[in-house]
Amino acid sequence: MRKYAFIIKTQVMSNLQYVFNLIFNYISYFIILFIFFNIWQYIYSDSTNLINGYNLNQMTWYVVITEIIWMTLNGRKFCIQISNDVKSGNITYNINKPYNYIGYVLSTHLGDILIRIGIYSILGVLTGFLFLGRFPDLNIFSVIIVIITIFLALIISTLLITFIGLFSFFIEDSGPFYWVYSKLILVFGTMFPIEFFPSIIQKILNFSPVYVVSYGPAKLFVDFSWNNAISIIIAQLIYLAIAYLMCYLLYKKGVKKINVNGG
């Protein structure tokens, strides 16, 4: 494990110079949140109203958290990077190193994530507080659980995106697959909670990645219950194992197909 911790540390060191870019990116986060805050304020004519079980405060904090996860993940860039590594043959230079490639990719992306989550969670929570003036009901234990689920969500998302990126072993461009995946997560789990959809879709979403990578942590932040926490963490652990296995198998199959002429 020491080597993977070192990969994370090295990636953090390598990326520290981009801190100002991240602060600049925060502007788009602020705009998204501002728009959502205004939409929800308009829809909730009275702030004590409940829509699908959420009041205005919960609804806005839900988007604050899911957007922090979305911005932190920066999935599109990550997917393109893996896809390009496969297509250009750069991936081959990781093969003969004494680490597991999936572990390496996960560690480098976690190195990216650590800087972003630090910056975006501070700025995001401050922005949420600026708009709403108060936090949802939380205590130290629920905050710890929420942080754990956010990290698990980020790790699972990283693995799922790695899986999509590794598709480039078999097809020219995995971009369209990522496009579909990201839009599903954005519409069904980032902008709106699962409860906002018809019951048949809710049933599907409860078993989909949306539940573990976006909805789960945000739901716990705005409406914490130990029952929910346990089921979300169990679902995340199952997803983690499946996503890792999928990546591992796809990589193992793909690596035999590598064609690198010259260079």
Added chain:
Amino acid sequence: MAIIEVKGLSKNFKVKMKEKGLKGSIKSIFKPKYKIVKAVRNISFDVEKGEIIAFIGPNGAGKSTTIKMMTSILYPDKGTIKVMSYDPIKDRKKLSYEIGTVFGQKEQLWTHLTPYDNFKFFGAIYDLPDSVIEKKIEELNMLFELEEFINTPVRNLSLGQRIRCEIAAALIHEPKILFLDEPTIGLDPVVKENIRTFIKRMNKEFKTTIFLTSHDIGDIEKLCKRVIIINDGQIVLDDTMDNLKYHYLNKKIVEAKMKERINLDDEDGINILKDKGYNLKIEVDTTKRSVADALKLLNPDNIIDINISNIPLEDIISNIYKNKD
């Protein structure tokens, strides 16, 4: 005992073919056509411990493909490879601790970090304790003279400095074999010479076996005792450097721009390749006449500009084929 054993190794690539123009592009979507490129064809050789061996050939000869099969990167189609008695595909992880690789065309270092941080990173990857890493960095720093730029981010280094760091990074875990794939590509002659000196020094200090690919004949002339020439995926020569020098590297090309015309028609050991008045291109057979002697014939006072080079690798290869026939 051989440290590398390669027997009957072959590798084919499937390359997509496309006809010309838009029509061809559309056709290739529905009916893709492939061509099989035989990159490596049934090659066998052994490498002894401590050897510096040159594996040379023109572009597209199969050098990199062979090195990639020996270093666990590519799967061979046929044949067997044993590197330190490991199978590169089955024992990939174990082998990775025993070998180092440097690819001249590919940066393996983290460009935003300094060489020092990179060495720490590679040390950790190979499970070395901190104290060992520090000691090793000190040693490599001395050997490769890195002091001046060890704390400068890699992206700000010159190509020559970067290659030195790449080689040093590949040595952090004390590999028994170092694979160098065109380490001097794109470097100017002075830096090339510099890198060669470091490679030689490393082989002497650490007794590292070095497997070097290059298409620069100068690399091998200075470094290696044994040379394997590969062309079109097949080995065309596996011999000592002395033999190669005696049979094929005994000629130098001299190109000179002269003040006055000169007649060298009947001179022994000199073959005129081109004579365009004041521009002269001759081949000097060094077994019959030294280069210095040839220059005397040209008369140094009469020379405006001069260039002396080895005969191109392609010519050596065609010579080898001719001699075989």
